[in-house]
Amino acid sequence: MKHTNKFILSLVAGAVALASGTAFAADQQQDGIKIGGSVRVNYGMKLYDDASKDKGGDLTFDTATLKFDGKKGNWGLSSEYRFTSSTNYIKYGYAYYDYNPEWQIQFGINKVPFGNRDFISNSWWFGIPYYLGFEDNYDVGIKAVRESNGWHTDLAFYKNPEYGPTENKRYAADLYTGTIAASGVEYHNEETNQLNLRQTYTFEHEGGSTTVGASAQYGQIVNNQTQNTGDRYAAAVHLDSKYEGWNLQLQAMQYEFDAPDAADPNKIAMSVVGWQYEVASKGQIYNANLSKTIKTGFGSVKFYNDFGVMTPDVDDSSYANSYQNVTGCAISAGPTYTMVDFVMGRNMTFSTANNDHVGLPEVGSDWDKRININFGYYF
Numbered sequence: 001m002k003h004t005n006k007f008i009l010s011l012v013a014g015a016v017a018l019a020s021g022t023a024f025a026a027d028q029q030q031d032g033i034k035i036g037g038s039v040r041v042n043y044g045m046k047l048y049d050d051a052s053k054d055k056g057g058d059l060t061f062d063t064a065t066l067k068f069d070g071k072k073g074n075w076g077l078s079s080e081y082r083f084t085s086s087t088n089y090i091k092y093g094y095a096y097y098d099y100n101p102e103w104q105i106q107f108g109i110n111k112v113p114f115g116n117r118d119f120i121s122n123s124w125w126f127g128i129p130y131y132l133g134f135e136d137n138y139d140v141g142i143k144a145v146r147e148s149n150g151w152h153t154d155l156a157f158y159k160n161p162e163y164g165p166t167e168n169k170r171y172a173a174d175l176y177t178g179t180i181a182a183s184g185v186e187y188h189n190e191e192t193n194q195l196n197l198r199q200t201y202t203f204e205h206e207g208g209s210t211t212v213g214a215s216a217q218y219g220q221i222v223n224n225q226t227q228n229t230g231d232r233y234a235a236a237v238h239l240d241s242k243y244e245g246w247n248l249q250l251q252a253m254q255y256e257f258d259a260p261d262a263a264d265p266n267k268i269a270m271s272v273v274g275w276q277y278e279v280a281s282k283g284q285i286y287n288a289n290l291s292k293t294i295k296t297g298f299g300s301v302k303f304y305n306d307f308g309v310m311t312p313d314v315d316d317s318s319y320a321n322s323y324q325n326v327t328g329c330a331i332s333a334g335p336t337y338t339m340v341d342f343v344m345g346r347n348m349t350f351s352t353a354n355n356d357h358v359g360l361p362e363v364g365s366d367w368d369k370r371i372n373i374n375f376g377y378y379f
Contacts, residue, residue: 013318013334038377039377041059047368048370057371067080076097079193091138091172094108094109094330107142110138111158112137112139112196114215116240116249122304122306124339125326125341128309128358130173140162142156151200155196159197165224168360170273173272174271175257175370176269189223190224191219192222193220195217200238200309215234216234220232223259228261234253234255236252238250246291249287255283259281266319267357280310280314282312286311299334309322310358314359322357323344323345323367324343326342327341327344341371343371344369345367351368352368
């Protein structure tokens with residue numbers, strides 16, 4: 001189905017309280033539809049690329065977003081659609097029903113409850129879990145959310161991703177059907193029938209609060225050529241602690257993709273934001289992020305360092321760890337939000353020169369570097 005049709009269907013079906021899934025903020029807004037969005041531009045310079053350095057990097061249009069949020073009685077909707085220079089796609093779009101003050105039911109393309117409840121990153125670049133479909137991911141299904149006395153429970157079933165497996169122009173990473181140019185391997189995998197459970201507890205303490213929790217995910221993989229099925233799972237423990245402007249995020253996770261009829265069982269293909277790449281089919285991902293937010297006369301500045309490592313756990317000793325470290329700051333001033341990032345990557349897709357994958361055999365052993373600045377105006 002065309003992207004525009006999916007957008008219309010998502011608006012008719014509705015959508016939800018804030019996409020972050022944090023409680024029921026929509027309860028507090030009046031009946032009616034609120035329209036918002038953003039326009040963003042991006043500057044980037046690859047320090048490992050002579051052509052990029054010689055011309056001083058590139059300034060490009062990033063994205064424009066259009067958001068709809070509304071509520072009438074116990075029913076509400078929320079949706080976000082994105083437009084880039086080369087494509088457009090839905091991020092989320094779902095209806096919700098407040099069953100009672102503690103329980104909310106969400107239907108449609110909603111955020112998959114896995115890992116830290118907001119993000120496991122502070123930067124525009126996201127963390128390593130995002131590139132394997134485990135951070136800020138959205139699929140089509142139904143989710144029940146309960147919040148009571150510090151306890152937050154998410155229970156969800158997803159039938160499939162927001163777009164089909166041959167589509168690479170999507171916001172969130174999912175399994176890909178197609179040929180990977182770098183390896184010449186052809187994949188025929190798609191996700192279906194996924195269950196998610198996440199439980200967190202938030203307790204207040206002097207100077208802030210701390211949220212601890214655990215997540216579990218299980219689903220099927222269908223080979224759309226042979227119709228045989230395999231499975232996949234992931235599990236994580238996570239912590240998000242705030243103290244007087246400081247924020248510490250920790251997460252450890254294990255995942256495995258067991259694809260049927262795989263040409264190489266050690267790897268599998270993913271796609272996101274107009275690209276496709278291979279990742280190790282089994283491994284662990286560890287994240288440690290630290291930030292400090294300082295209030296200013298014009299808004300606030302958040303300084304941060306996000307570190308992640310992925311360790312493959314496959315039957316091939318040549319597979320190597322992938323690393324990503326992002327040091328930067330986020331500047332909030334009125335309706336604008338700017339992220340200034342210094343990105344270092346090793347054996348990591350999007351952030352290294354010759355290693356367009358995650359956790360596969362490394363080409364070279366350099367830490368590649370790039371500068372990225374993303375400026376957004378929100379309305």
